[in-house]
Amino acid sequence: MATSKTTSARKPKTPVAARRGTGVREQNAQNTRDSILRAAIKVFSKHGYDGGSVEKISRLAKSYDRMIYYYFGSKEGLYIQVIEEIYRRMNEAEAELDLDVDQPVEALTRMTHFVMDYYRAHPEFVTLLNTENLHKGKHIGKSSRAREYSSQLISLLAQILENGATRGIFRKDVSARDLYLLIAASGYFHMSNRYTLSSFLGEDIALPEAVAHWKAFVLDTVLRKVHSTGRAAA
Incomplete structure (x- = not known):
């Protein structure tokens, strides 16, 4: 007795070469986008938002104006992603510190030093924030991710403070938000106003020894603020 076999339809396989081609195109697209973003950071930090033209950015990125509009929609869209970036x-960089929140004094010390050192190591960060503040934050206000980034740092500080308070080392009434503002303001102001402050004070506050002194002063202030006895933690 003959039996019939039903052959199921099979989806044709995508050729390996085609799959590789798709992967290459995606990688090339990502490389182009990253190149534009890196160029935009340099151009906007040097020329500001108004002076940072699409033409300057595409030229530095060795790309084309149309690619900026393709990937970012507009000059403002690119600028917003620069701030987010x-x-x-x-x-x-902060995540790479791998802070141990169970050692609150050490964790807070490293966090404070990190913020202050980061501003100095990345002057473009300070310059871009200065530019955005001149625009009263109208661009970053349109970002859906800005709050996400700040909340991560504040959340980490909250964990450090909570663990310190649980051990009786830190006060229980210190806000992570307030402490973040204290640390960020101390590092940001010193870096962003280093030239005018140096002229005003009659000393170069950007010298290594001056920077080290300021870092030590800020850390002492932070630890005294959070310590349960009002003294800098040992």
Whole structure:
């Protein structure tokens, strides 16, 4: 007795070469986008938002104006992603510290030093924030991710403070938000106003010994603020 076999339809396989081609195109697209973003950070930090033209950015990125509009929609769209990117980089660098929140004094010390050192190591970060503040934050206000980046740092500080308070080392009434503002303001102001402050004070506050002195002063202030006895933690 003959039996019939039903052959099921099979989906044709995509040739290996085609799959590789798709992967290459995606990688090339990502490389182009990253190149434009890196160029935009340099151009906007040097020329500001108004002076940072699409033409200057595409020229530095060795790309084309149309690619900026293709990937970012507009000059403002690119600028917003530049602000998001510099915050993302800072958060990424902070994550690499791998802080042990169970050692609250050490963790807070390293966090304070990190923020102050980061501003000095990345002057473009300070310059871009200065530019955005001149525009009263109208661009970053349109970002859907800015709050996400700040909340990560504040959340980490909250964990450090909570663990310190649980051990009786830190006060229980210190806000992570307030402490973040204290640390960020101390590092940001010193870096962003270093030239005018140096002239005003009659000393170069950017010298290594001056920077080291300021870092030590800020850390002492931070630890005294959070310590349960009002003294800098040992």
